Amino acid sequence: MNNDCLSTTVDMVCEMLMAKQFEEVVVEIFRKNRIDGTALLLLSDSDLKELGIVALGDRKKIQKLIEELPKKRSGLQKVFRDPVHGHIELDPLLVKIIDTPQFQRLRYIKQLGGKYHVYPGACHNRFEHSIGVAHLAGELVEMLKKQQPDLGISDDDVLCVMVAGLCHDLA
Numbered sequence: 001m002n003n004d005c006l007s008t009t010v011d012m013v014c015e016m017l018m019a020k021q022f023e024e025v026v027v028e029i030f031r032k033n034r035i036d037g038t039a040l041l042l043l044s045d046s047d048l049k050e051l052g053i054v055a056l057g058d059r060k061k062i063q064k065l066i067e068e069l070p071k072k073r074s075g076l077q078k079v080f081r082d083p084v085h086g087h088i089e090l091d092p093l094l095v096k097i098i099d100t101p102q103f104q105r106l107r108y109i110k111q112l113g114g115k116y117h118v119y120p121g122a123c124h125n126r127f128e129h130s131i132g133v134a135h136l137a138g139e140l141v142e143m144l145k146k147q148q149p150d151l152g153i154s155d156d157d158v159l160c161v162m163v164a165g166l167c168h169d170l171a
Helices: 010-019 024-032 037-042 045-051 056-068 092-098 101-108 113-117 126-147 155-167
Strands: 078-082 086-090
Touching: 010 024, 010 037, 045 056, 078 126, 086 092, 086 126, 092 101, 092 155, 101 126, 126 155
Parallel strands: none
Antiparallel strands: 078 086
């Protein structure tokens, strides 16, 4: 499978399932229902049941496979240039929050108040700070997810923590 799951075709998904040694009946369900990379990312346990994959083991194996897929969404994520962290890619949900007037007003609130008069380099604002916090929060939860898989941290959990980091200065 290539690095961008959204451009993965039905045939590529089926090849991946066969490579992971799924039974032919499971592969045919995916082929018959035209499950491509985009649809695969959106499948839940109940969706898999509705498709006819009744064996819990197969559903769990498919869900694990989906979690391991590259989640790169080319063209959907926006890249921000941060003075501290460099280039930061943010999920479209975070970009929607950033584009609100409530978040944009953070551009005009200095992070360190009047301290920039004493320390000229201390001139960043709450807008930049909040984007950096979202980035670091996401990295922290991704690290926990990898190092402690028994916690069951999902990609949605990571996104929720990033939203919390992004919005922590909104009042």
